[in-house]
Amino acid sequence: MKDLIENRRHITLFGKAKLAWLILKENGLLWCLAFGVYYINSSIAQKAFQFMDHLRRKTGIPGMNSLALNKAIWEAWDWSAGGEEWSPSEGWKSSVIKCVLEKEVPAATEVLEIGPGGGRWTVPLIARAAKYTGIDISASCVEVCRAKFAGEPKASFAVGSGIDLKGVPDDSIDALWSFDVFVHINQNEVEKYADEFKRVFKPGAVGILHHGSVGGAMGGWRSNITHDSMLKLLKDRGFEIVSSFKEWQDGSETHQAGLYQDVITVFKLPKA
Ligand SMILES: C[S@@+](CC[C@H](N)C(=O)[O-])C[C@H]1O[C@@H](n2cnc3c(N)ncnc32)[C@H](O)[C@@H]1O
Structure with a gap:
């Protein structure tokens, strides 16, 4: 999951639009809506995790490990x-x-x-x-x-x-x-x-x-x-x-x- 998210940053905007069109054509709107929710959520989750990690390192809070x-x-x-x-x-x-x-x-x-x-x-x-x-x-x-x-x-x-x-x-x-x-x-x-x-x-x-x-x-x-x-x-x-x-x-x-x-x-x- 982590690698996939990092790698997808390397795809250009045009490349992403082409992929989106292909995915829509092959899977239909309903599946694509669910995919969009998953995609956005995973990006937010990744950012949230990085922020938690940063905060923990910076302030010394115990995270889930007290x-x-x-x-x-x-x-x-x-x-x-x-x-x-x-x-x-x-x-x-x-x-x-x-x-x-x-x-x-x-x-x-x-x-x-x-x-x-x-x-x-x-x-x-x-x-x-x-x-x-x-x-x-x-x-x-x-x-x-x-x-x-x-x-x-x-x-x-x-x-x-x-x-x-x-x-x-x-x-x-x-x-x-x-x-x-x-x-x-x-x-x-x-x-x-x-x-x-x-x-x-x-x-x-x-x-x-x-x-x-x-x-x-x-x-x-x-x-x-x-x-x-x-x-x-x-x-x-x-x-x-x-x-x-x-x-x-x-x-x-x-x-x-x-x-x-x-x-x-x-x-x-x-x-x-
Ligand atoms: C993920 S479980 C693993 C249990 C077992 N060792 C196994 O491999 O199946 C974590 C265990 O560590 C114990 N534990 C967590 N922190 C501890 C600590 N500071 N001192 C002693 N036991 C601790 C928990 O109560 C729990 O039994």
């Missing part, structure tokens, strides 16, 4: 699909598990998940972990997960403040997993979380974060964080970046981390 709004949205969410509404296909999900989760999360260790939501990644994480902790800003997510994983003695869930890991002991975590969560958390709050990662990670522990890269410029209610600023804030705290990628290869298939230039970053706390 702590309070994240809590309110995800407490109101219908979790009956378990978060599978964000998996583009079964093949994609299996590939995330095989090529990212099982590759990076060491087996039989203490795993922390931030933002389990409806438990989409919690099943493979619990299967892999010796001990699993899920922390979510939304009380309803925690309720859903507690009910769903009631028979799992190694799993526990807690409501968090959205910026800290209170209740998680220092030096206790081997692996952190968070998918489709940091895409919605603004930089200020990510920085507070990153301080906490430093506190709770054991030396050598690994973090796998799925996050945005263009500061919200592609839509998708993404946070204001950019790829560079995420890598910098992790490095500033002494973490080593293992890899950071927008797509990966699984046999003949290429899979994307997300629809909005999302990235998966794997980082480590070096052993002393």
Whole structure:
């Protein structure tokens, strides 16, 4: 949509008139009226989005990504699909598990998940972990997960403040997993979380974060964080970046981390 709108500016007025006549001839007036409404609306929507983006960058307002709004949205969410509404296909999900989760999360260790939501990644994480902790800003997510994983003695869930890991002991975590969560958390709050990662990670522990890269410029209610600023804030705290990628290869298939230039970053706390 974005490219189409930008490209159409390159057509001359005469070219546009010729196209309009052809479209009218082939489709009739009623269809063309609806097309006109769509065309004008999409132009206005594009301008409105650019203005929102500009205002957000200039004034520092949180957009759709404040702590309070994240809590309110995800407490109101219908979790009956378990978060599978964000998996583009079964093949994609299996590939995330095989090529990212099982590759990076060491087996039989203490795993922390931030933002389990409806438990989409919690099943493979619990299967892999010796001990699993899920922390979510939304009380309803925690309720859903507690009910769903009631028979799992190694799993526990807690409501968090959205910026800290209170209740998680220092030096206790081997692996952190968070998918489709940091895409919605603004930089200020990510920085507070990153301080906490430093506190709770054991030396050598690994973090796998799925996050945005263009500061919200592609839509998708993404946070204001950019790829560079995420890598910098992790490095500033002494973490080593293992890899950071927008797509990966699984046999003949290429899979994307997300629809909005999302990235998966794997980082480590070096052993002393
Ligand atoms: C789009 S859902 C993704 C849920 C799950 N991770 C998945 O991939 O299916 C976003 C989740 O992040 C949680 N969340 C949002 N902001 C958070 C924050 N600051 N701290 C912890 N959880 C947060 C929401 O409550 C929700 O469960």
